[in-house]
Amino acid sequence: MISGKLRDALNKQVNEELQSYYIYLGIAAYFEEKNLNGFAHWMHLQAEEERNHAMRIYNFLYDRGARVNLLPLDAPPAEWASPLAAFEEALDHERKISGLIHHLVDLAVEEKDHPTQAFLQWFVNEQVEEEAAADDIIQQLKLVGDAPTGIFLLDRELAQRQPAAGGESG
Numbered sequence: 213m214i215s216g217k218l219r220d221a222l223n224k225q226v227n228e229e230l231q232s233y234y235i236y237l238g239i240a241a242y243f244e245e246k247n248l249n250g251f252a253h254w255m256h257l258q259a260e261e262e263r264n265h266a267m268r269i270y271n272f273l274y275d276r277g278a279r280v281n282l283l284p285l286d287a288p289p290a291e292w293a294s295p296l297a298a299f300e301e302a303l304d305h306e307r308k309i310s311g312l313i314h315h316l317v318d319l320a321v322e323e324k325d326h327p328t329q330a331f332l333q334w335f336v337n338e339q340v341e342e343e344a345a346a347d348d349i350i351q352q353l354k355l356v357g358d359a360p361t362g363i364f365l366l367d368r369e370l371a372q373r374q375p376a377a378g379g380e381s382g
């Protein structure tokens with residue numbers, strides 16, 4: 213049986229993942245508005261991954277005999293100064309999420325909850341990939357600067373992103 217402390221912290225993480233979904237949906241809408249359809253496609257897939265992360269934790273809580281309490285979400289911003297600013301916000305957000313995941317692992321260790329520790333390892337690794345992916349795009353955007361041809365080519369590249377395999381993974 214999962215402890216009340218860990219249950220509440222995982223419930224909060226369901227909310228954080230859904231908040232991530234909402235922020236990335238907001239960024240996708242901003243790209244859509246700018247006719248950057250490849251950027252929007254990339255962000256839609258990222259948003260979907262976040263919803264899947266929330267569902268992983270949701271399902272885990274029920275598997276452990278706990279219940280899920282859904283919490284309110286904040287409205288994301290509607291505007292960013294540039295595609296670079298939007299991706300920088302995404303990376304800052306992922307760094308915050310990594311910190312929260314690490315805190316959850318610490319709590320699971322304190323509570324001597326081995327199943328939760330094992331469960332969270334997937335998220336620890338996923339965060340490394342997510343931070344690296346956002347940082348990679350930020351570096352490309354910095355190289356391109358305001359050059360329309362560079363933005364156009366990057367938009368085409370981001371349009372190639374494929375959904376993560378395996379339903380709720382990724």
Ligand code: OFO
Binds near residue numbers: 262309335
């Ligand atoms: Fe982007 O992170 Fe979920 O966990």
